[in-house]
Amino acid sequence: xxxxxYNPPSFIRRLLGRPLAVLALLWLLLLFVLSVSAPLCAPIDxxxxxLLALKxxxxxxxxxxxxALGRDVFSRMVHGVSITIAGVIxxxxxxxxxxxxxxxxxxxxxxxxxxxxxxxxxxxQSLPTMLxxxxxxxxxxxxxxxxxxxxxxxxxxxxSRVLRSVTLAVREELYIAAARISGLSDAQIIVRxxxxxxxxxxxxQMSLFAAIAVIVQTGISFLGLGVAPPAPTWGSMIFEASxxxxxxxxLLVPSGGVxxxxxxxxxxxxxxxxxxxxxxxxxxxxxxGVKARLAVKPQDLxxxxxxxxxxxxxxxxxxxTQRTLVKGVNFDLKQGETLGIVGESGSGKTLTSLSLxxxxxxxxxxxxxxxxxxxxxxxxxxxxxxxxxxxxxxxMIFQEPMAALDPCFTIGHQLAxxxxxxxxxxxxxxxxxIELLEQVKxxxxxxxxxxxxxxxxxxxxxxVGIARALASEPKILxxxxxxxxxxxxxxxxxxALLRSLSQSRQMAVVLVTHDWGVVADxxxxxxxxxxxxxxxxxxxxxxxxxxxxxxxxxLLAANPHSAQPGEVLPTVDxxxxxxxxxxx
Amino acid sequence: xxATPLLQVKDLRVDFAQGKGKVFQALKGVSLNIHPGETVGLVGESGSGKTTVGRVILGLTEATSGQVIFDEEDxxxxxxxxxxxxxxxxQVVFQDPYGSLNPARTVGDTLAEPLLGDKSLxxxxxxxxxxxxxxxxxxxxxxxxxxxxxxxxxxxxxxxxARAVIAKPRLIVCDxxxxxxxxxxxxxxxxxxxxxxxxxxxxxxxxxHDLTVVRHVSHRTVVLYRGGIVEQGDAxxxxxxxxxxxxxxLLAAxxxxxxxxxxxxxxxxxxxxxxxxxxx
Numbered sequence: 079x080x081x082x083x084y085n086p087p088s089f090i091r092r093l094l095g096r097p098l099a100v101l102a103l104l105w106l107l108l109l110f111v112l113s114v115s116a117p118l119c120a121p122i123d124x125x126x127x128x129l130l131a132l133k134x135x136x137x138x139x140x141x142x143x144x145x146a147l148g149r150d151v152f153s154r155m156v157h158g159v160s161i162t163i164a165g166v167i168x169x170x171x172x173x174x175x176x177x178x179x180x181x182x183x184x185x186x187x188x189x190x191x192x193x194x195x196x197x198x199x200x201x202x203q204s205l206p207t208m209l210x211x212x213x214x215x216x217x218x219x220x221x222x223x224x225x226x227x228x229x230x231x232x233x234x235x236x237x238s239r240v241l242r243s244v245t246l247a248v249r250e251e252l253y254i255a256a257a258r259i260s261g262l263s264d265a266q267i268i269v270r271x272x273x274x275x276x277x278x279x280x281x282x283q284m285s286l287f288a289a290i291a292v293i294v295q296t297g298i299s300f301l302g303l304g305v306a307p308p309a310p311t312w313g314s315m316i317f318e319a320s321x322x323x324x325x326x327x328x329l330l331v332p333s334g335g336v337x338x339x340x341x342x343x344x345x346x347x348x349x350x351x352x353x354x355x356x357x358x359x360x361x362x363x364x365x366x367g368v369k370a371r372l373a374v375k376p377q378d379l380x381x382x383x384x385x386x387x388x389x390x391x392x393x394x395x396x397x398x399t400q401r402t403l404v405k406g407v408n409f410d411l412k413q414g415e416t417l418g419i420v421g422e423s424g425s426g427k428t429l430t431s432l433s434l435x436x437x438x439x440x441x442x443x444x445x446x447x448x449x450x451x452x453x454x455x456x457x458x459x460x461x462x463x464x465x466x467x468x469x470x471x472x473x474m475i476f477q478e479p480m481a482a483l484d485p486c487f488t489i490g491h492q493l494a495x496x497x498x499x500x501x502x503x504x505x506x507x508x509x510x511x512i513e514l515l516e517q518v519k520x521x522x523x524x525x526x527x528x529x530x531x532x533x534x535x536x537x538x539x540x541x542v543g544i545a546r547a548l549a550s551e552p553k554i555l556x557x558x559x560x561x562x563x564x565x566x567x568x569x570x571x572x573x574a575l576l577r578s579l580s581q582s583r584q585m586a587v588v589l590v591t592h593d594w595g596v597v598a599d600x601x602x603x604x605x606x607x608x609x610x611x612x613x614x615x616x617x618x619x620x621x622x623x624x625x626x627x628x629x630x631x632x633l634l635a636a637n638p639h640s641a642q643p644g645e646v647l648p649t650v651d652x653x654x655x656x657x658x659x660x661x662x
Numbered sequence: 663x664x665a666t667p668l669l670q671v672k673d674l675r676v677d678f679a680q681g682k683g684k685v686f687q688a689l690k691g692v693s694l695n696i697h698p699g700e701t702v703g704l705v706g707e708s709g710s711g712k713t714t715v716g717r718v719i720l721g722l723t724e725a726t727s728g729q730v731i732f733d734e735e736d737x738x739x740x741x742x743x744x745x746x747x748x749x750x751x752x753q754v755v756f757q758d759p760y761g762s763l764n765p766a767r768t769v770g771d772t773l774a775e776p777l778l779g780d781k782s783l784x785x786x787x788x789x790x791x792x793x794x795x796x797x798x799x800x801x802x803x804x805x806x807x808x809x810x811x812x813x814x815x816x817x818x819x820x821x822x823x824a825r826a827v828i829a830k831p832r833l834i835v836c837d838x839x840x841x842x843x844x845x846x847x848x849x850x851x852x853x854x855x856x857x858x859x860x861x862x863x864x865x866x867x868x869x870x871h872d873l874t875v876v877r878h879v880s881h882r883t884v885v886l887y888r889g890g891i892v893e894q895g896d897a898x899x900x901x902x903x904x905x906x907x908x909x910x911x912l913l914a915a916x917x918x919x920x921x922x923x924x925x926x927x928x929x930x931x932x933x934x935x936x937x938x939x940x941x942x
Contacts (some may be wrong), residue, residue, distance in 0.1 A: 252762040253772070256825065259720050260776040261749030263742075270775075274766035422844035423815070536708070565707035565871060570915040570931050592844060595917030598924045618921040636849040637919055638878035643897065646853050647878070650846035 172230025185245025436464030
């Protein structure tokens with residue numbers, strides 16, 4: 079699969095490109111400014127009672143009206159910000175410090191320490207947070223700080239669990255092993271390698287936890303705990319509003335609204351952070367309805383041609399720019415013939431084969447081109463028609479045989495699934511499963527059918543993959559690097575199997591590979607692709623003995639097989655430059 | 663060639679517990695020597711234990727029994743502190759150039775790591791060494807400020823090689839260093855390894871499944887099969903006159919990039935495979 083050249087803008091810039099994230103950030107920033115400059119922007123004393131102006135609606139003097147005791151609602155709200163913010167910060171700091179150190183150390187060191195941490199986390203998570211906090215408030219004489227610290231401790235359990243699993247994944251990375259070999263201490267590895275990698279999940283966890291902290295903090299002050307009643311807090315404001323809910327409902331709007339907006343902001347910020355951190359590998363599909371043009375008539379094709387691709391171009395579009403990945407590929411394939419598509423990564427060889435299956439990755443589509451399969455002209459941008467052909471006419475085997483099998487089901491079950499699609503009765507299905515496994519030369523097919531994918535070897539898994547493709551008796555078999563992940567001895571066996579199957583069933587095979595040895599072994603003809611263009615197409619004997627294009631010549635020469643051991647290998651770029659230099 | 667080997671692996675055994683009291687013997691008594699400035703190719707298929715040999719030498723996997731002797735010092739049970747110092751003498755190049763560099767750190771940060779243990783180096787010295795080594799592996803000097811994500815697979819492998827040689831080690835374990843690379847890039851990386859090995863007098867353990875590549879770079883070849891050595895000797899000798907049936911099967915299985923010759927070799931492989939089945 080070709081890696082698309084894609085240089086993402088920085089994380090912060092991508093985050094600021096999301097309107098919801100910007101709104102959430104602006105609201106939180108506004109709260110912060112208000113809390114710092116409370117005496118300036120709300121000069122009325124939040125405790126000052128104006129008994130002549132009770133329960134007033136908003137006016138120029140009282141921006142958000144007054145409450146049951148004639149106090150200015152706006153001023154109380156603004157002065158309440160700092161208590162809420164302070165509480166949230168206390169809880170978040172405790173939760174992040176404790177959760178980070180427990181989670182990262184448990185994930186990184188594992189073993190006994192990990193088990194202890196896991197037990198502790200389970201214990202904490204089983205306790206009712208609110209009850210513990212009420213107990214703490216009772217013991218510490220209703221101070222907010224110990225309550226929020228307790229919330230942080232209770233919340234750290236969940237945080238540490240998430241961070242532990244993230245760390246477990248990072249710990250297995252090769253660069254950790256490389257750092258260890260380079261002599262870095264555990265502390266250095268954690269600071270230099272683990273923390274930067276888990277920063278994303280940490281930030282997301284914290285923003286979501288902050289939203290919870292706002293609600294809990296409001297709840298405590300709603301109960302009149304944490305802060306002595308006359309002092310302004312959001313919770314006490316909601317409590318006062320609920321007391322006069324019937325005769326003056328307006329009072330609930332500013333107090334409830336500010337809490338709701340703040341919780342929403344933290345939640346939206348968390349969502350945006352998560353989306354921003356994952357969007358680089360999960361970009362949405364871009365589809366453009368470009369009609370492929372008809373370029374071939376079935377009757378124009380030579381005798382015996384089973385598959386013909388004409389002028390196939392594949393493009394990717396991200397935003398405004400469109401890049402051509404494959405440009406005008408043509409080929410014909412006869413029954414029983416094997417065609418090799420050879421190229422390096424990014425040459426478009428995989429895309430060419432996938433276009434025939436209608437399985438192009440999101441954001442990549444066929445911009446032009448037709449295929450003629452068994453005399454029928456097929457528009458390659460018509461995915462519906464391609465889906466019908468998939469399996470029945472065109473079968474496919476993949477590079478990673480293990481990944482192509484579902485680990486939850488037995489081999490027999492997975493084959494039976496495909497066979498049932500073709501309307502066989504239950505009794506026949508089992509017999510067909512065994513027959514297929516025999517065809518791909520698996521010893522003890524009865525036994526293998528009952529095994530799970532992890533219980534068989536890679537070579538065996540690829541045989542099962544071939545059996546599954548054969549189940550629907552395809553006329554054309556696409557094989558994308560079918561032996562790259564296998565050992566050479568297994569590769570030789572799989573190639574021999576493919577060769578005999580293609581001969582006995584007169585099946586046409588399209589084999590995508592980067593390995594010249596495989597091409598020489600199994601293909602009748604081969605096509606060399608570079609940067610999405612066909613450089614040359616010939617029978618294998620011609621291609622190896624009389625390569626026409628300088629790139630093909632250079633690539634063949636770069637193979638250590640044809641070089642003198644110990645000598646410097648000719649590299650492709652040197653060789654190409656020599657040739658163009660000589661021509662000029 | 664020096665009489666005392668730089669690295670001696672003596673009767674190395676590694677068992678992995680498989681649960682339910684079962685034990686998988688990854689290595690069943692492997693012994694090999696590497697002399698200073700020598701490249702030893704370690705060939706085997708998946709499950710042969712070739713990677714485990716490298717991991718034990720690097721201290722990433724514990725040996726069940728046997729010894730690893732580096733420069734006349736037994737490092738089989740070396741402490742973490744000793745291992746940290748050894749990091750300057752024994753280095754590694756992994757197969758996957760994407761996984762072996764931390765995407766969240768600049769190339770310069772990564773390259774500085776093997777030098778952090780050396781307290782005699784000032785930050786300016788370290789910067790100096792980084793730009794030297796980048797030049798050496800054919801990367802532009804501004805590479806140090808950039809992130810691994812901005813480089814191709816071949817360029818990343820050059821960076822990984824730069825990290826391996828920056829502290830001027832005496833031994834490098836290369837675990838399939840080119841098998842994830844395209845053919846044209848593979849040739850460049852092999853040339854680079856060869857050039858560095860000759861100019862710096864490095865000893866290399868070159869682990870690979872690809873006999874052709876091993877033949878090209880190594881002085882001696884060791885063939886590993888199911889956790890044991892079946893054949894070792896001069897690289898040319900092993901390749902031209904393989905003695906063990908497994909080596910013969912392995913050689914015959916590798917397809918040759920010539921369709922006419924390859925046609926003949928298919929029958930050779932079939933014979934070799936039957937001989938191996940009979941022998942084991």
